[in-house]
Amino acid sequence: MKLCIFGAGAIGGLMAAKLAAKGDAEVTVIARGPHLAAMQAKGLKLISEGAETVVHPRCVASAEEAGPQDYVVITLKAPALPGIAPQLAPLLHEQTTIVSAVNGIPWWYFYKLPGPHEDHRVESVDPGGKLWDQLHPSRVLGCIIYPAAEVTEPGVITHTYGDRFTLGEPDGSRSERANALSAALVAAGFKAPVRPRIRDEMWVKLWGNLAFNPLSALTGATLDVITGEPELRAVCREMMLEAQAIAEALGVKFAIDVDKRIAGGAEVGAHKTSMLQDLERGRPMEIDALLGVIVELADLVGRPAPTCRTVLALLRTRGRLAGCY
Structure with missing residues (x-):
């Protein structure tokens, strides 16, 4: 081989x-x-x-x-x-x-x-x-x-x-x-x-990344803070529920619920997400692969995604100002 x-x-x-x-x-x-x-x-x-x-x-x-x-x-x-x-x-x-x-x-x-x-x-x-x-x-x-x-x-x-x-x-x-x-x-x-069903597992991994990564880049917070601070956790949860509805409209089956997925992120502890690391090092962030695509797919299947859209707008602006998008 x-x-x-x-x-x-x-x-x-x-x-x-x-x-x-x-x-x-x-x-x-x-x-x-x-x-x-x-x-x-x-x-x-x-x-x-x-x-x-x-x-x-x-x-x-x-x-x-x-x-x-x-x-x-x-x-x-x-x-x-x-x-x-x-x-x-x-x-x-x-x-x-x-x-x-x-x-x-x-x-x-x-x-x-x-x-x-x-x-x-x-x-x-x-x-x-x-x-x-x-x-x-x-x-x-x-x-x-x-x-x-x-x-x-x-x-x-x-x-x-x-x-x-x-x-x-x-x-x-x-x-x-x-x-x-x-x-x-x-x-x-x-x-x-x-x-x-590789796409099911793909979405479970993306499910956390589409929320944890953008919020970490916007706030500078590590995973323990994002999942533990009630207001940030609530934003994560809302983004993830919007994404779940989009994925299910495409035939995806989730083997775990949203709170278990957030708990999995919390277990990682005081970790800087890859998007936050990229921002700090001046490298291109995976904005579209992790969140822009969620909004595109929301339009494709006719599902609302207001929280994802708002966070995406903020994140793209943050990326452009930092030269990372």
Whole structure:
């Protein structure tokens, strides 16, 4: 199996390190700058559960250097996707699978989703449908990320918690390509279940992110404050209930209720969300993939979302003023 991780930051680096350590897959990492230089010079170091491991996957700067792959794992943040999609062409042969490990609602969401919106293109995450055309959903295998990790210095990944990558085909089938990738991830030490309803799990993760992330960016508060302060918790809950109605109109089934999902966020403690971290570091925030898309889908299914709309307006302005949107 030839597997390439495009954008091997924290999560991509974690996956690359464990897959390379196992040795069953031929792993190529595409990165840039000091991170790439450090990996090429000294290898990729993973710090996890108090142990340090150094591996030496093939590390390159471009898709042309990497060449055709069996799997291409995309672990970049959603705002970067439209810009990098044309660069992926040298990685793709006829049977290459694109593993979409991206937060929020992805560009392929409505591919092979039975119902009136099948093959609908989501403008907020795929302007003009360019991702759909360049990275056609027929190539895509969905992946939901649960681990948390950080690039603590160039070439060094610190893994803090989590070991699950849920996989799923857009049509719900248990395909050979999904089973093969699951087996490789399990052999590397991860949990990698293949789910028939990947969108249900996608929404449960997004359910918290669409509220926690924007409110943290607007207030500077950590998760314990957002979920524990009654007024902020009430705003979260209202946003999440609006989103639940939208998702259920699209056929999604929620395995837990809203209060349990908020409680799950509270358990993480005094954690800065990824959106707040991006804002503080002057990086593009995942505004549209996590919340703009909710408002777009509300219009699609004819559901009101007044709280989400209000928070989105505030968040977009905050992002523009900070140069992060």
